[in-house]
Amino acid sequence: MDLWFTIVAIVFFASILVAKNTKMTKKNLPPGPPRLPIIGNLHQLGSKPHRSMFILSEKYGSLMSLKFGNVSTVVASTPETVKDVLKTFDVDCCSRPYMTYAARLSYNRNDLAYSPYSKYWRELRKLTVTELYTPKRVKSFGHLREQEVASLVDFIKQSASLKKQVNINLKLLKLSASVICRLGFGISLEGSKLESSYEEVIQGIMEVAGSFAAADCFAVVGGLIDRLTGLHSKCEKVFKAMDLFFDEAIKHHLENESIKDDIIHLLLKMERGEIGLGEFQLTRNHTKGILLNILAAGIDTSAQTATWVMTHLIANPRVMNKVQAEVREVIKNKDDITEEDIDKLEYLKMVIKETFRINPLVPLLVPREALKDIKIAGYDIPKKTWIHVNIWAIHRNPNVWKDPEVFIPERFMDNEIDYKGLNFELLPFGSGRRMCPGMGMGMSLVHLTLVNLIYRFDWKLPKGMSAKDVDLEESYGLVCPKKVPLEIIPVITQWT
Template sequence: MLLRLCELRVVVASSADAAREIMKTQDLMFASRPMTPTGKFLLGDSPGLVLAPYGKAWRQLRRICTLELFTSRRVRSFRPVREEEVGRLLRSLSMQSSSQVNLSELIGAYVADSAVRAVIGSRFKGRDAFLRMLERRMNLVPAQCLPDLFPSSRLALLVSLMPRRVKRERREMMDFIGTILQDQEQQESSKDGAVAEDEDFLHVLRRIQKEGKLDPPLTDEDIKTVIVDIFMASSETSSTVMQWAMAELMRNPRVMRKAQEEVRRVLNGKNEVVEESLGGLRYLDLVIKEALRLHAPATLLLPRECRRPCQVLGFDVPVGAMVLVNAWAICRDPAHWEQPEEFWPERFEDGAVDFKGTNFEYIPFGAGRRMCPGMAFGLANIELALASLLYHFDWELPDGTEPEKLDMTELLRITTRRRSDLLLIPTIRVPLPAKI
């Protein structure tokens, strides 16, 4: 469908065939991102990776992600970080065993701390302030304010308060990241230039910058923006998927029993969950896939822009139109999914459908040139933590709430969160080791 939102033209694709046209057949035609007035203020001269228009600078950053940041080896190198942060999560839960806990908050803290340590190598004292900045930025990104709806109007730009707010948020964020860069540079100089075998993302970007082989060169502002992109994408999506997965397990006791039976059978006799032991958890993988189907982190994926007039399934798409791929509708389309509203992990048992960008009825991470490059990084955080939660604890809903009464209302932003926090009662089933 074509929507006209004031001056803004928005094309919405809600079928697998339309998605295939946009993200495969004519992928290059739709490989760019629309740059609204708000987006220009938010990103400045360094659009980064996620929201950058298609071009040489974006292709260069994408290549860095593929060959340096999100390789299998580097994702594996962060295994000790993930295992340590899962340990912190489990200790916090064990201290509140048999009491009501806000699992949404605990999961959010675990994912955020894991992302912080992977990106900059250590925790930092301003972590809470930084996470509040990220939260405000998340609220700004999807906003369609007056200047965005009337991009040709100077009056709309003058009367709107949004540009000033966005500029202030950007300045605070860039100053904050700049301080982190300075601290890390001082630490490097004190180590006489020694290079760690397993670099965090910030070290990788700084190393590539110092090599000076890029055209255009990688600036400090580029690094700051990419760091913010990685923080937002990795922490927000992983936290959202984990919360929905646990909510669906609580709402479907049969699936919960089956998942826990598998985890406890495969890990029987172990006192903790480590990543090496996750290979045998076949059903847990299906649970994660089904959670991604019903609750794709980005309901409408991220917007694309039509670069030249073209046709999709015989319909004209005007140049400059914002193009949204409705992953929520496609992943629930009864033409491709039996009982699409039901949480049924067994539908993925035959392995015929996967989320790697070739099955367009199932696109939680998108497809084509703009597909999420950090998919493996995010899934690693989800798998280890979810397996640990199911192995060590039994779970109940508070106040005798029936599973079918659990609130599953969605809150639509750039990602689709739960409207209400997930409040549960954990009871220790497998004791935690003393060292964890």
Template structure:
């Protein structure tokens, strides 16, 4: 009986809130255009299984700035580069606050995360630590030998598969390579053999489960009245997985604190920097764990997916693979290791990565934003509390700028002087402005070197004799959009 009462009260409350919302919006004539909402659910029925594609199609009818109602939340979708520039650069202060999914409130993660904190002195301090101690040019150069070692281990594993004629999962080997790299950078810990250790597989599973929960459409985010119910169980599941990582981080932090108490020599990793900052009372252990989680989630999945998509696209067009191999042979030498300094002399390799990021941006909506007061954007008013989505997937396929946008064509960048570092808003896979992804410099170094090394060391064919033209390129929607079906390939000698 209590269950039915709860359902009745919830339905009544939703209807009441819908009526109030309709009354309060009657006088609002300056919202961007958009489809008429249904009672209670708003425009949820229009999202489909892949909202970034559905919203891109809707934008063809309603324009590059449109509004929808998702439950109780007014949602504004940006689908053009010039409006994205206004939001992310010209008016970035008004749009700098994150829309925090309920799922990330588990263990108070979002309250201490540099990704999710609002712009404040605490955020600036955490961002400064990241920029100066982890992803600055000097810091990255100092750790270049470490990244080279991890890429060598990747190539050694590919060589083993080549000798045995076995297929490998590109996503898995890339994930483990980057995971072991980050663990060394963050904790000075090498997580054993990156391609066989079951503990690494368990850690990978936990991280992927967190990303899976974050990527789900959680009705609690759009019907705040349901917050205490969590009837989809998304926050509960995320709390379990985040708790496992926090427990692991606690163990590593306590181990390091014990070393410091014993007077052991300081290490030159990120954890040491964070603990020294904690000693000055700038941050506490909650900040440290959240920043480590930021690094694991943002640093691993985006790079892994970009590498997998790049390999998939080049395999579909053998002439692209051949052209890249010719360039690598001329500049680096056939079969030789690629160094990060070589990348600047490999324009076609850079074109491949840029084209991959254009067609397959890691996060199709970037990180959602929220306005905390009414904001004027061009001729429209974005109401207080609105969710703002920048559809970089749509921007990267905008036919008014990109010629033949649905075709993977690296050569287009020979005549386009565009950069993915947030200056050219036609290509902003990592965002732009003050809240651009801080891990961008590391991600770009890793993607280019890993992709170039794999292409320069082996020929590649699809498992089970699949014709490249028949390769399934379907994607799975989420906070990050990986291939729906893992890319399995067989390396062979050049």
């Protein structure tokens, strides 16, 4: 984004050369801010588009028109308009526009997240629901989650004995990466081609996938602009590292036929035609595209959720004391924590919901594309219009939430609002046909991790810091991580 204004002249000149004098039929489009020639509203996105769009929506309305270069976009920002997009008109709004770098990362949209709405996508969605992320499969991987969380606990105990601070961001990202490598790819993170670069790769995928690429906004010169800004080279670097890891994991399976309990095994059976995907025969690129979703979404969403929960607990000692009291009362002096124990932790569930509200994992859902001309809230949405759903705006809307900037888990007491896609006031995983199918898998790791961190340790800030000094700023990407790492000092409790 920093180089946009230095290359406007290039865009302007090239656009003049290719401009077509076409006249559109007058439509009742949603209102929106004035646009600059050529670039439209791109200059108004800023470094955190979800926040900028929220500010604009307060002036121009809950359904707002924007123009990003050549791309016509509408932004839905309230539960009512988002419900129209994700439920009422879900089938008409659930396709994906072609996004240059998302297509590259997903092996030409052979995955679930970026594939356009089609028969292939429907078959793949059915597969994920009935085979990859079933409750039975989630439960079957419980021992892997427990082993990796136990390894994290051992590391933190060593740090506590030395009174060393722990970088929570890094440790939770590594935990999530270790779990996903084992259950998704059948290999250990340690010693793999991803070990030295997983943080850079995952962060790079999210930054590239969440970018407003010039290649998508300007048909002729967009690719050149992305090369100048470095977006193209970043995508290629991330893609090559990711592709090497996928090749390694697949080769490991082909050389070890005894590996049968992970997701690659299932996909390779589909490549061989032993399991059907309707009329479609999976190729290696299909397999890798599907693996992208497991790698990126599986690792980053779980890690960032747990990191944000710990951040808000450290920044709110009252809440930390209350949730620790609940966890220690329920678990008591048990060393083994069960799913039945976790189900009883009502206040912890409120803390997680409030974390999702104030720091939604994906503040701007992956854009959708209207499959035909439709009307939403009385406005015309022409076919091919990109549709952005601003989850961050809903979660911070003072007309929806009282004191939306304040972390108050108790707001969910005696409140049936949940995050599973049925309540449009709280949508961290989206809703409708495009809702994240791996929610259950991710949340099982989040719960187990948090209960162990809260139950087994007390936590102190480095000397000279107090709760009010904890930084709550996010970095922007498809998933927004904490900008400044949370570094805190563990203290082993009497419970362990």
